[in-house]
Amino acid sequence: MFDHILHIKEEDELEQIADLVLSNYPDHKLILLHGALGAGKTALVKRFLKSLAYDGMVQSPTYGIVNEYNFLNDEVEEKVFHIDLYRINHVSELVEFGFEEYLMQDARVFIEWPDIGSDYYPEEHIEIHLSLDGDKGRKISIKANRKH
Amino acid sequence: MKKKNDIYLLAIESSCDDTAASIIKNGEILSNIIVKQDDHAAYGGVVPELASRVHQQHISIAVDKAMIEAKVLKKQLNAIAFTRGPGLLGSLLVGVNFAKAMALALDIPIIEVHHMHAHILAHFAEEPKPSFPFICLTVSGGHTQLVKVISPYTMELLGQTIDDAAGEAFDKTGKLLGLPYPAGPQIDKRAKLGKAIYEFPIPKIDKLDFSFSGLKTAILYFVQRSVKKDPNFVKEHINDICASVQNTIVEILLLKLEKAALQENVNQIAIAGGVSANSELRTRFLELCTKNQWTGFVPAFQYCTDNAAMIAVAAHYKYLESDFATQDITPDPRLKF
Numbered sequence: 357m358f359d360h361i362l363h364i365k366e367e368d369e370l371e372q373i374a375d376l377v378l379s380n381y382p383d384h385k386l387i388l389l390h391g392a393l394g395a396g397k398t399a400l401v402k403r404f405l406k407s408l409a410y411d412g413m414v415q416s417p418t419y420g421i422v423n424e425y426n427f428l429n430d431e432v433e434e435k436v437f438h439i440d441l442y443r444i445n446h447v448s449e450l451v452e453f454g455f456e457e458y459l460m461q462d463a464r465v466f467i468e469w470p471d472i473g474s475d476y477y478p479e480e481h482i483e484i485h486l487s488l489d490g491d492k493g494r495k496i497s498i499k500a501n502r503k504h
Numbered sequence: 505m506k507k508k509n510d511i512y513l514l515a516i517e518s519s520c521d522d523t524a525a526s527i528i529k530n531g532e533i534l535s536n537i538i539v540k541q542d543d544h545a546a547y548g549g550v551v552p553e554l555a556s557r558v559h560q561q562h563i564s565i566a567v568d569k570a571m572i573e574a575k576v577l578k579k580q581l582n583a584i585a586f587t588r589g590p591g592l593l594g595s596l597l598v599g600v601n602f603a604k605a606m607a608l609a610l611d612i613p614i615i616e617v618h619h620m621h622a623h624i625l626a627h628f629a630e631e632p633k634p635s636f637p638f639i640c641l642t643v644s645g646g647h648t649q650l651v652k653v654i655s656p657y658t659m660e661l662l663g664q665t666i667d668d669a670a671g672e673a674f675d676k677t678g679k680l681l682g683l684p685y686p687a688g689p690q691i692d693k694r695a696k697l698g699k700a701i702y703e704f705p706i707p708k709i710d711k712l713d714f715s716f717s718g719l720k721t722a723i724l725y726f727v728q729r730s731v732k733k734d735p736n737f738v739k740e741h742i743n744d745i746c747a748s749v750q751n752t753i754v755e756i757l758l759l760k761l762e763k764a765a766l767q768e769n770v771n772q773i774a775i776a777g778g779v780s781a782n783s784e785l786r787t788r789f790l791e792l793c794t795k796n797q798w799t800g801f802v803p804a805f806q807y808c809t810d811n812a813a814m815i816a817v818a819a820h821y822k823y824l825e826s827d828f829a830t831q832d833i834t835p836d837p838r839l840k841f
Contacts (some may be wrong), residue, residue, distance in 0.1 A: 363546075392724070393676055393679060393680055393720060393724065394676075394717075394720035394723070394724035395719040395721075395724075396721070398667060398668075398717060399667075399717065402667075413664075413666055413668075414667070414669045415664075415665060415666065415667060415668075415669075415718070416665075416667050416669070416672060418668070418672055418676075419645055419646030419669060419672060420591075420592070420645075420646060420837060420838065421592070424810065424838070425839075453592075453593060453594065454593050485577065488725070489722065490727065491725075492725070
């Protein structure tokens with residue numbers, strides 16, 4: 357079911373993952389990141405932002421739930437939302453912080469711990485699953501869901 | 505009786521989970537009320553939506569208690585202060601709107617306060633107070649910052665976390681070890697019974713910034729490796745693991761604090777924020793101060809975690825400068841430092 361399965365040894369190799377997704381699926385604006393604590397979800401979003409030419413700081417969104425980034429990529433304005441649903445326990449809380457509005461904007465959206473929001477996602481999105489692999493590495497599985 | 509020059513302020517803090525209110529008179533704290541949101545433990549974390557609803561139920565209670573304990577009447581208040589950000593939008597909204605409505609009814613000004621500035625100014629709630637300039641390491645669930653404090657109004661951000669906050673590192677590593685929320689105090693408690701015999705890597709981060717996300721991964725691998733050899737390993741060695749995790753987090757914090765103090769050539773050094781309630785951080789911070797002949801400042805426990813007294817102190821300074829906000833002000837969850 358996955359379109360790509362990759363194994364990486366070093367954190368630096370996350371860059372290849374970001375580049376692979378951005379070049380193969382430039383129109384997939386929504387990227388869902390699955391994986392346990394410490395699997396490297398935030399680290400991967402950091403690489404995505406770097407590949408999109410953002411050079412500032414990327415902090416964990418766990419406490420504030422949504423981090424927003426606005427910057428220029430090749431003179432084109434880029435808007436990115438980095439969302440973390442780790443602390444969301446009930447679907448009703450999504451409405452409270454404006455989850456739907458974030459998804460409806462013309463922005464690239466990365467969502468960690470995305471399961472609780474599954475009713476809201478458009479058909480066209482990327483799923484990335486990260487897991488520990490061997491002694492130091494990571495296994496990264498990517499699936500591109502298209503419009504039916 | 506209110507003398508003509510007395511300044512009475514009410515301050516409200518609702519940026520995260522607890523609802524707090526405080527009265528300050530001429531810079532001296534008269535009351536400091538916190539209404540806790542104990543429901544959270546059952547959910548394994550602060551529940552954002554639940555937080556804002558419970559704030560609505562708690563805010564009148566907190567304000568009433570603060571007024572009664574301080575023996576202050578509404579008509580005596582000169583202004584009302586509130587936390588504008590950073591924090592959770594829903595939670596902030598409750599405090600901001602309450603302050604605006606009450607001030608409108610009493611026809612007095614409002615004062616907006618930055619939550620992180622207030623954590624630092626908590627040092628001026630009581631003696632001993634640092635003199636300017638001083639360096640402050642502010643550590644909490646959502647923030648890790650090194651700040652040069654030039655005056656109550658001028659602060660320079662020297663460094664900050666590039667990923668997770670120190671408090672988040674405690675909470676998440678605790679969760680990886682199967683500890684209940686909030687994991688910070690749990691790790692502190694268990695660490696006292698154990699020895700820091702396991703080594704976790706100290707990240708090499710540029711300048712005065714911090715990184716804690718690698719620690720999570722290191723612990724994840726450590727647990728995985730150990731459990732493979734002995735399924736009961738974590739359970740049987742939890743105290744030593746906690747001591748080791750805490751030792752690493754404190755080490756990461758103090759290495760950068762020392763670097764900042766030497767770089768800025770400042771010898772008045774402070775810690776602030778919820779994580780400064782951690783006993784090992786307090787002890788080793790004071791040892792570091794002795795070693796370097798710094799004067800160290802550690803706030804009393806009630807001024808470490810989120811509280812309204814610190815908002816009141818910050819507001820007092822702003823009142824002296826007539827730095828008021830207008831009624832069209834809105835909360836800002838990502839308020840810039």
